[in-house]
Amino acid sequence: MKQQAVxxxxxxxxxxxxxxxxxxxxxxxxxxxxxxxxxAASLSHHFSVLKxxxxxxxxxxxxxxxxxxxxxxxxxxxxxxxxxxxGKPGAGPKA
Amino acid sequence: MKQQAVxxxxxxxxxxxxxxxxxxxxxxxxxxxxxxxxxAASLSHHFSVLKxxxxxxxxxxxxxxxxxxxxxxxxxxxxxxxxxxxGKPGAGPKA
DNA sequence: GCAATATTTAGATACTTGTCTAAATATCTG
DNA sequence: CAGATATTTAGACAAGTATCTAAATATTGC
Numbered sequence: 001m002k003q004q005a006v007x008x009x010x011x012x013x014x015x016x017x018x019x020x021x022x023x024x025x026x027x028x029x030x031x032x033x034x035x036x037x038x039x040a041a042s043l044s045h046h047f048s049v050l051k052x053x054x055x056x057x058x059x060x061x062x063x064x065x066x067x068x069x070x071x072x073x074x075x076x077x078x079x080x081x082x083x084x085x086x087g088k089p090g091a092g093p094k095a
Numbered sequence: 096m097k098q099q100a101v102x103x104x105x106x107x108x109x110x111x112x113x114x115x116x117x118x119x120x121x122x123x124x125x126x127x128x129x130x131x132x133x134x135a136a137s138l139s140h141h142f143s144v145l146k147x148x149x150x151x152x153x154x155x156x157x158x159x160x161x162x163x164x165x166x167x168x169x170x171x172x173x174x175x176x177x178x179x180x181x182g183k184p185g186a187g188p189k190a
Numbered sequence: 191g192c193a194a195t196a197t198t199t200a201g202a203t204a205c206t207t208g209t210c211t212a213a214a215t216a217t218c219t220g
Numbered sequence: 221c222a223g224a225t226a227t228t229t230a231g232a233c234a235a236g237t238a239t240c241t242a243a244a245t246a247t248t249g250c
Binding site for chain 4: 109136140141
């Protein structure tokens with residue numbers, strides 16, 4: 001997991017909203033974009049950032065490009081955060 | 096949890112390193128800064144961002160200002176991420 | 191109160207980034 | 221192939237941010 005890329009990707013609210021939309025299943029760029037008041041070009045930029053962080057995967061289906069969530073990276077990120085705080089039994093320093 | 100502030104705070108590598116240093120226990124600004132090749136002013140800016148996100152707490156101890164980790168926010172963030180991905184038994188859509 | 195130490199604030203600068211418009215690329219259909 | 225639709229790329233611009241130096245504020249100890 002490219003930590004820096006992932007955190008940077010997650011830092012933008014539009015991108016988090018995109019990921020949220022993808023929880024319901026894979027969607028084409030256009031289907032995702034329908035929910036946002038933003039040009040397709042801007043959305044495409046956000047897709048690119050999410051792809052760099054490996055948070056989404058793409059697959060062409062005819063004229064559409066379909067995006068899907070790569071939950072592995074989200075999972076890794078969550079684990080990393082859990083490991084980051086103390087007070088966890090057996091991990092962080094307690095005193 | 097102010098999600099946006101937290102994600103923004105986590106997006107900078109210096110700030111993540113600061114949080115990491117604090118896992119070992121509370122430290123003064125100067126003690127934290129000793130590990131970074133950066134002016135105290137720059138560090139102070141990062142502290143400010145971390146405070147805004149409520150990721151750290153401060154307490155004055157004489158001439159020092161002591162920073163400590165607020166693990167609650169990290170925990171909340173981790174939970175939020177876990178909730179964000181599907182495939183979790185009982186939460187995300189599976190198909 | 192003064193000098194020394196610790197930290198923050200103010201102001202400046204360079205870099206990054208989110209957004210836009212316009213143009214390019216890819217696919218489908220007649 | 222030509223036109224329509226879907227998406228990305230290129231280039232520009234405004235806003236945000238990480239960093240610095242210099243100065244301000246707070247505390248301690250003489």
